[in-house]
Amino acid sequence: MIRTHLIDALRSALARSGVGPLPATIEIGRPARPEHGDWSTNVALVCARAAGRNPRDLAGELVEHISADPPAHLRTVEVAGPGFVNFFLDDGWLHDVLRQVVAEGTGGYARSDFGAGTAVNVEFVSANPTGPLHVGGGRWAAYGDSLCNILARCGFVPHREYYLNDRGRQMDAFAESLVARKQGAEPPTDGYHGDYISEWVAEMPDGADAREWGYARARRDVAESLARLGVTFDTWSSERALVDSGAVAATLETLEGRGATYRADGAVWLRIDGAPDVVGTSDSAAGDNRRGRGRRGAAGGAISPDAPDDGHRRPRPDPTTPGSDAARTAGDGSAGRGGDRVLVRSNGEPTYLLPDIAYHADKLARGFDLLIDVWGADHHGHVAPLTTGVCALGHRREQLEIVLGQLVTVMRGGAEAKISKRAGNLVLLDDLVDLVGADAARMTFLLQSLASRQTIDLDVAAAQSMENPVFYVQYAHARICSLMATAAERGTTRPPLEEVALDLLADPRELEVLRSLHALGDVLAEAARERAPQRLTTWARQLAGAFHGFYHDCPVLRSDIEPPLAAARLWLAEAARIGLVIALDLLGVTAPERMETLDRDATEGGAE
RNA sequence: GCCCCCGUAGCUCAGGGGACAGAGCAGGGGACUUCUAAUCCCAAGGCCGCAGGUUCGAAUCCUGCCGGGGGCGCCA
Structure with missing residues (x-):
């Protein structure tokens, strides 16, 4: 209200001062210091150069014009500093605010419609259905859910979605771990070793299909933990269903038809251009240019504690050069053949990447204008392959926005609690909620930017939750x-x-x-x-x-x-x-x- | 080696082109016969990692370096 009045006044003052063309947006803000007035604008600074004027002179002229025809609530207006125009208002503009808040109420105040009905699919958490959610999952849940709330209040139409990676190696390992425990044996080394495996096995009926039963058990567990935080999803999407539907095969065909792939070593590869990430790159249609936040996926946690990942990976046999592109480097840290990624393994099984591309194509086909994925920083290397694949299908890069977030570190007993679903020293989201309650847990997750790593000290949370x-x-x-x-x-x-x-x-x-x-x-x-x-x-x-x-x-x-x-x-x-x-x-x-x-x-x- | 994120008060973090840098906690000093003191007030605490650059103006944008974290699989 007041803002538009002041901007209108500025606009006509600029016109009367012969400044033209007028800037696209006239910025007006509330200065930090009261001496600088209730509102302040830098238009004179911004326009001076183009108008061939001295900023202070121009500002002085604006002040004259505005004083001659003052907007509502104006007491005085003056030039300050290098050429700011500062407005001093009577308190009435704030009393107007009170009236507006009361008139519009909890349902209407501070609502806006700049989202213009944009249908946005926000995919978050998406942890593998192989165990309970750990604390880190709560961060994505709180973030994604509140982001959707905020988007909705700004005129977007958000849709909350959870993607279930319910096929592939991780599910195999999970099922094998359940079976092993059922038989009183140790799970395989690359399997899941958490205590919950034993607990769940105790519930598993004899003769149950470990894979199906375990999947349902894990999924239920995840949904319940999220519900405790007040987070529910509109859609739970299944990777397996996508594969079964033929959508994945169709996606592969399209990619091949568009020349985005090649065959080497018996596998099908996606050509990665080393294009810059969606995140942190130039702008989308909405003019967004933000840095990454978020996370996706499984255990995540502070570190990847599992054995083979220590930087001493065995050297791969050097990529010989069947394709044309083997020597290329991807420039984004993804590996493979010069950054290229396998879509279909030599054994005929798709990697997670191909279904993931198909999945994002599916979301767009469902009519969403914009996809926002919330991923953990540990999935950063997946950004370029996915966006490359989605764009190769003919979609615009601005339609897919990947928010990368730094991981959560959990402190317990003065030391960092390592989080690994497989190694078994979980710090569960449920534990945190038990400790501090859902409200405190959510607020804690939403206290800082996703781009900052978050440390949660469970001892502090438990002992001094009043803080x-x-x-x-x-x-x-x-x-x-x-x-x-x-x-x-x-x-x-x-x-x-x-x-x-x-x-x-x-x-x-x-x-x-x-x-x-x-x-x-x-x-x-x-x-x-x-x-x-x-x-x-x-x-x-x-x-x-x-x-x-x-x-x-x-x-x-x-x-x-x-x-x-x-x-x-x-x-x-x-x-x-x-x-x-x-x-x-x-x-x-x-x-x-x-x-x-x-x-x-x-x-x-x-x-x- | 390459890619991403972070570096702001003792600690945990806001702010992310505007005018002398913000909060909580910890520590110092004060305010409850009053609508709940989980509150409020005062004082103290800063080369906003370092160095260049862009700009009328940089904690904020760009480049380089330093330090911390993460990633670099025919795992997901």
Whole structure:
């Protein structure tokens, strides 16, 4: 609202100053320092060169024009620094924010439609169905689910999808491990050695097909763990079903027909161009240019602890050169023949790559405009082969966006807990949820950027869960609810907003809450564009902080507070509540009316 | 060797072209007869890894280096 008014004023001032053509977007922002006004713009700096003007002179001219025809709420406008134009407004613009928040409510405030109905398929977690989810899986789950929430609020139509690699070597090894344990033997060395294998085998009926039974068991386990975090999927896609449907064979045919493949060593290879990754490369249609985050797949964890991976791999027999391209290097770290990858092994079995290409083609065929994959950094080498394959089928690169995220490290007992589904020293997502609860777990995962490695210390999580910011934010919400309840008890009802004198809200603490609320729309748009839910977490903490400050300094129901002021403050609290509910809901965290843990601790404290 | 991510306060991390750099925790000092003190306030703490470059302006973009993590299979 206020922004468009100011931008309009700037635009006409620029026109009157003879600046043209006008810049595509006029940037206007809220400066960090109050001396720089309520709003500030750099247009004069940006336009000066092209207009052949001195930035400060141009800014001065803009100020004159704007002062002559001031937009609503303008008090003064001035030139500052190298040529900024700073606007100083009366508090009314913030009171307008309060009205808007209340009018639009939890369902409508800070909603936008720049997604324009884009159907976006977000694939995340996708851990192999060979065991329970470990802690790291929770990070992708929390990320993917909240990202979908945020996208939806910005006008996208998200679809949550989980891809099950339910065929191939890993499934074989899993089945073999179950069978071995069933017979009282050790699983094969490349099999799965976790305790859960023994536990699950105890449930497995005699005569059951270990592969089918184990798959169903694992899948159920994964779904239950995710549900505890509040994450559910619209679609669970099966790699095996895709193969059985013939889609994989058809994909291979198309790739071969388009000359994207060649045969060597009895295998079918996909030619990799060494093209840059989708992620971190130039732009998609939406103008996105972000770095990678995310992860996909199985055990993942901090390291790959399994034996053969120590950099001392036996030298492969040198690729002789049946194809034409053997000498080429891929430039992306993928190996194989100069970076090329096998689609079909010499034994006739497809690798995971071919079905994966077919799978992404299938998603696009289902009508999605955009695919977002959330993968772990340990799958980075798979980015180029997959995107190459998908593009070779004729799809646009911008349709597939792969978000790479750094892995989760778990500390326990002061040391790093190694995570390996196969080696058996799992730290399960369920363990974390048991320890801190679903809310704290989700908020913790969404505290930082996916591009940063996350360390979760289970001892800290268990012993000092109160340190978690989730409580700070939830407490703000609970305080508001408590305030409202007390008001009701005392018969202090909120008059209709139109009858309330909002201009009584002039305390810095009050205005800070409103400023924070105003920012939500921008924050959500940024979070959606950058695929960065942690921005919303940061905002929620900020709003909670602003509210706690208000609560501390601005009594509402105290006897010396005049009713008109009390009413205005109650409405302010209501607006803050709306903001907190929106944010917590998008983050997948509950907004409790009272803090149970606080009650409990108080009781315990009193007992001692 | 090549590819990706990270390097910001003692610790964990926000910020990711704008004007003197932000929070939590730890540590120092203060505020509860009051709407829940899981709160609030004050002080302290920084060559934003290093060096160049682009720009009116760089923690932010580019290049190189250093340090940490990950990846480089006819595993997924």
